Amino acid sequence: MPEPLTFPADFLWGAATSAYQIEGAVREDGRTPSIWDTFSHTPGRTAGGDTGDVAVEHYHRYRDDVALMADLGLNAYRFSVSWSRVQPTGRGPAVQRGLDFYRRLVDELLARGIRPALTLYHWDLPQELEDAGGWPVRETALRFAEYASLVGEALGDRVSSWITLNEPWCSAFLGYGSGVHAPGRTDPAAALHAAHHLNLAHGLGAQALRAALPARAQIAVSLNSAVVRAVSDDPRDQDARRRIDDLANGIFHGPMLHGAYPADLFADTARVTDWSCVREGDLAAAHQPLDALGLNYYTPALVSAAPDGPGSRRADGHGASDHSPWPGSDDVAFHQTPGERTEMGWTIDPTGLHELIMRYTREAPGLPLYITENGAAYDDKPDPEGRVHDPERIAYLHGHLAAVRRAIADGADVRGYYLWSLLDNFEWSYGYGKRFGAVYVDYETQVRTPKSSAHWYATVAGAGALPSELVAD
Numbered sequence: 001m002p003e004p005l006t007f008p009a010d011f012l013w014g015a016a017t018s019a020y021q022i023e024g025a026v027r028e029d030g031r032t033p034s035i036w037d038t039f040s041h042t043p044g045r046t047a048g049g050d051t052g053d054v055a056v057e058h059y060h061r062y063r064d065d066v067a068l069m070a071d072l073g074l075n076a077y078r079f080s081v082s083w084s085r086v087q088p089t090g091r092g093p094a095v096q097r098g099l100d101f102y103r104r105l106v107d108e109l110l111a112r113g114i115r116p117a118l119t120l121y122h123w124d125l126p127q128e129l130e131d132a133g134g135w136p137v138r139e140t141a142l143r144f145a146e147y148a149s150l151v152g153e154a155l156g157d158r159v160s161s162w163i164t165l166n167e168p169w170c171s172a173f174l175g176y177g178s179g180v181h182a183p184g185r186t187d188p189a190a191a192l193h194a195a196h197h198l199n200l201a202h203g204l205g206a207q208a209l210r211a212a213l214p215a216r217a218q219i220a221v222s223l224n225s226a227v228v229r230a231v232s233d234d235p236r237d238q239d240a241r242r243r244i245d246d247l248a249n250g251i252f253h254g255p256m257l258h259g260a261y262p263a264d265l266f267a268d269t270a271r272v273t274d275w276s277c278v279r280e281g282d283l284a285a286a287h288q289p290l291d292a293l294g295l296n297y298y299t300p301a302l303v304s305a306a307p308d309g310p311g312s313r314r315a316d317g318h319g320a321s322d323h324s325p326w327p328g329s330d331d332v333a334f335h336q337t338p339g340e341r342t343e344m345g346w347t348i349d350p351t352g353l354h355e356l357i358m359r360y361t362r363e364a365p366g367l368p369l370y371i372t373e374n375g376a377a378y379d380d381k382p383d384p385e386g387r388v389h390d391p392e393r394i395a396y397l398h399g400h401l402a403a404v405r406r407a408i409a410d411g412a413d414v415r416g417y418y419l420w421s422l423l424d425n426f427e428w429s430y431g432y433g434k435r436f437g438a439v440y441v442d443y444e445t446q447v448r449t450p451k452s453s454a455h456w457y458a459t460v461a462g463a464g465a466l467p468s469e470l471v472a473d
Contacts, residue, residue: 012416050431
């Protein structure tokens with residue numbers, strides 16, 4: 001048998017979640033509505049009218065969930081803090097009852113030898129801040145810095161890994177462009193302004209964390225940087241790829257990593273906005289030193305120049321909407337990439353993850369990388385004995401972990417992998433119909449059952465090595 005693919009001895013084997021998707025307890029201990037509470041309670045916004053009101057009751061079951069992580073041999077756990085649980089109006093002092101939940105959670109993780117990685121923002125903006133304008137207005141970025149300081153001061157003595165924002169592209173372009181995410185607005189100019197203020201929020205938040213945290217703390221951001229490919233070498237298709245790459249990637253990593261927006265971005269979107277939201281000093285503020293970069297990857301994108309002009313079919317995998325999340329790109333066509341797909345309709349392509357890692361190895365040399373999300377949804381069901389077999393997910397994870405290991409062999413400094421997700425949960429506008437978890441959750445009883453993929457992942461994590469060949473489950 002070929003030798004297994006060994007990972008570095010200090011490699012982190014983790015899983016990830018987000019607050020609104022798992023916590024529930026939306027009206028307890030001072031928490032007020034976020035934009036996702038409002039959005040999910042608006043008829044027609046989520047599949048089946050599902051909400052995160054109960055989710056998987058992690059707020060009350062966190063000890064059992066941490067024990068489950070320990071049983072699976074995880075040594076890292078990435079979670080997010082609910083902003084409106086900590087600072088209900090998005091302004092003013094923190095609510096200690098809200099912070100106390102995260103203190104208890106972190107203490108439980110540390111007692112089990114699990115390293116906490118805290119994400120400050122995973123899409124759940126306090127509704128009061130949205131009512132005041134949301135991410136399209138500058139004030140929200142200032143409020144985020146204040147919130148970052150409050151959480152940093154409360155948990156900086158026990159959390160060493162910090163992430164400012166999760167997938168700001170989704171916050172800006174799905175929330176304010178296509179409207180398939182909260183707050184459900186469909187204004188392309190607002191989407192671009194939101195992107196800028198998220199960049200500013202990241203920078204100001206990083207500054208606030210630096211001031212509040214011990215010097216040993218690691219500050220990062222998690223980007224869902226897209227792997228954008230063109231259907232051909234035709235110059236028009238290559239220009240379509242460049243434009244979408246700027247909107248998917250450069251609009252965030254440009255300011256964050258290099259202190260500048262892509263050279264052509266303003267011209268590409270001039271019909272949408274004059275970018276007057278960008279003020280002197282903003283890009284310097286967004287460009288803060290980072291200790292690591294988080295990469296979230298699921299599937300690549302395939303584009304071309306639209307053969308039939310504006311309005312051609314958009315198969316970008318980002319939900320059904322009459323409004324595009326790609327401002328100024330109506331003449332770009334998105335195509336379904338070939339190959340096997342997950343329950344989300346996303347093509348399975350581990351080569352994209354290797355490509356993404358190597359891109360950022362070149363663009364940010366010396367910056368450690370973490371895969372902060374990677375996973376797949378399948379139609380998982382218990383068998384008559386109550387076991388949940390998911391060989392498709394095992395194959396997915398094997399392929400993507402092999403891609404990570406190949407990138408490490410090619411010189412990339414990848415230091416950890418966070419499987420998405422630990423638990424089946426509220427999957428945003430898809431409600432409870434899409435299961436990404438390594439652990440099956442019966443939503444009626446809240447009973448947790450590790451799937452076969454969870455046991456497989458535990459074996460890989462325990463050995464620190466991936467079988468070179470996949471053995472069928």
